[in-house]
Structures are given as C-alpha cells and as structure tokens.
Amino acid sequence: MDLESLDRLREVQRISSKISLYQSEIAKREKKLEIALADYQLLRDQMAPIEARLGQGQSIARKLELDSKEAEAKIEKNRKQLDQATQATEFTGLKEQLARFEQEKAAIEDSLILVMEKIEELRSQESDLNKHIAETEEQLEEIRAEVTENTKDYRNEVESLQKPLEHAREVADDELLETFDRLFPSLGATVVVSLDGNACGGCHLSVSSQVGEKVQAGISVVNCPSCSRFLG
Numbered sequence: 001m002d003l004e005s006l007d008r009l010r011e012v013q014r015i016s017s018k019i020s021l022y023q024s025e026i027a028k029r030e031k032k033l034e035i036a037l038a039d040y041q042l043l044r045d046q047m048a049p050i051e052a053r054l055g056q057g058q059s060i061a062r063k064l065e066l067d068s069k070e071a072e073a074k075i076e077k078n079r080k081q082l083d084q085a086t087q088a089t090e091f092t093g094l095k096e097q098l099a100r101f102e103q104e105k106a107a108i109e110d111s112l113i114l115v116m117e118k119i120e121e122l123r124s125q126e127s128d129l130n131k132h133i134a135e136t137e138e139q140l141e142e143i144r145a146e147v148t149e150n151t152k153d154y155r156n157e158v159e160s161l162q163k164p165l166e167h168a169r170e171v172a173d174d175e176l177l178e179t180f181d182r183l184f185p186s187l188g189a190t191v192v193v194s195l196d197g198n199a200c201g202g203c204h205l206s207v208s209s210q211v212g213e214k215v216q217a218g219i220s221v222v223n224c225p226s227c228s229r230f231l232g
C-alpha cells in the first residue's frame with residue numbers, strides 16, 4: 001500500500017460524497033411530498049368513521065321502517081275488529097288498544113325522521129369530505145410532479161456517478177475500502193484527511209511525531225490512532 005492507493009481511495013471518497021450530497025438534496029425535496037402524503041392519509045382516515053355511522057344509521061332506519069309497517073298492520077287489524085265489535089266493553093277495549101298502537105306508530109315515525117335527518121347530515125359530511133379528498137389528491141399530484149421535476153437533475157447526477165464509482169471501487173484496495181465503507185456513513189467526506197500540522201485533519205487530535213513522520217514519508221497508509229481516519 002502506498003500513496004497511490006490512498007489517492008484511489010480519495011477518488012472513491014470524492015464520488016461517494018457527491019452522491020450522498022445529491023441524495024440528501026433529493027431527500028430534502030421529497031420531504032415535502034412525504035408531509036403532503038401524510039396529510040392526505042389523515043384526511044382519508046376521516047372517511048371510515050363517517051361510513052361506519054352511515055351504515056349504522058341505515059340499518060336502524062330499515063329496522064324502524066319494518067317496525068312502522070308492523071304497527072300499521074296491527075292498526076289495520078284493530079280497525080277491522082272495531083268495525084265488527086258489537087259490545088260496548090269490547091269496543092272501548094279495542095279503542096284504547098288502537099290509541100296505543102297509533103301512539104306506538106307515531107313514536108316509531110318520529111324516531112325514523114330523526115334517523116333520516118342524521119343520515120342526511122352524514123351524507124353531506126361524506127360528500128364534503130370526498131370533495132376535500134379530491135382537491136387534496138390534485139394538490140398531491142402537483143407536488144409530486146414538482147418534486148419529480150426538482151429532483152430530476154440530482155437523480156441524473158447520481159445515476160451518472162454510478163459507473164465512475166464502480167470503477168473507482170474496482171481499482172481501490174479491498175482492505176482500505178472495507179475501512180472506508182465502515183467509516184463513511186458517519187464521517188462522510190472526511191474519511192481520508194490531511195495532517196493539519198501535527199493534528200489529524202478530521203478529529204483534530206495531535207498525533208505522535210512518529211505517526212507524523214510516517215505520513216510525511218508517504219510510503220505506507222497511516223490511520224489516525226484516535227479516529228481511524230486515513231492520514232495523507
């Protein structure tokens with residue numbers, strides 16, 4: 001290993017740093033889309049409870065309609081019995097029963113009106129929300145198009161750097177690459193640094209004169225004893 005292998009590693013560092021810079025620019029712009037998508041999802045989530053309540057309302061309405069028909073049938077039967085009643089006591093009894101049935105039917109119909117009003121209200125909420133969702137969907141598509149446009153150049157750059165990176169990695173020393181790949185995610189463009197006087201250009205801690213001399217001599221690859229960065 002020599003200075004040239006360090007230069008080859010510097011090339012890997014240069015290209016990798018560019019790629020991660022472009023990727024962070026892409027991520028920054030995509031954040032806007034992520035936020036818009038989350039807002040859109042929150043809006044869509046509001047639909048389920050409305051639909052659930054609508055379903056409940058409709059099933060209550062159906063039950064009340066059946067109850068109302070039943071009450072109507074009882075009333076009709078009662079009226080027929082009343083027509084045929086011959087005795088005063090029977091007549092009075094049937095009259096009272098009829099009044100009760102009619103009261104029952106009126107109460108059912110009142111409930112039905114309330115339920116129908118509630119259904120109407122829920123339908124209106126459903127329709128408003130659908131409109132809001134459709135508008136938000138349109139805005140979302142605009143943001144998506146905008147983000148795609150704004151990140152296009154960066155994505156092309158990243159794409160065009162893949163081959164050079166591949167090549168740079170192919171010619172770099174495997175052992176150095178292994179250390180580089182371990183350090184790069186946290187250190188970024190400062191895995192390979194120069195000595196700054198007698199201090200490491202990355203962590204700024206002083207190195208021994210022995211290490212400094214080794215770096216100056218440039219015949220072997222030297223790592224900072226404190227942070228493991230490559231010194232050269």
Ligand SMILES: [Zn+2]
Nearest residue numbers: 200203224227
């Ligand atoms: Zn260091």
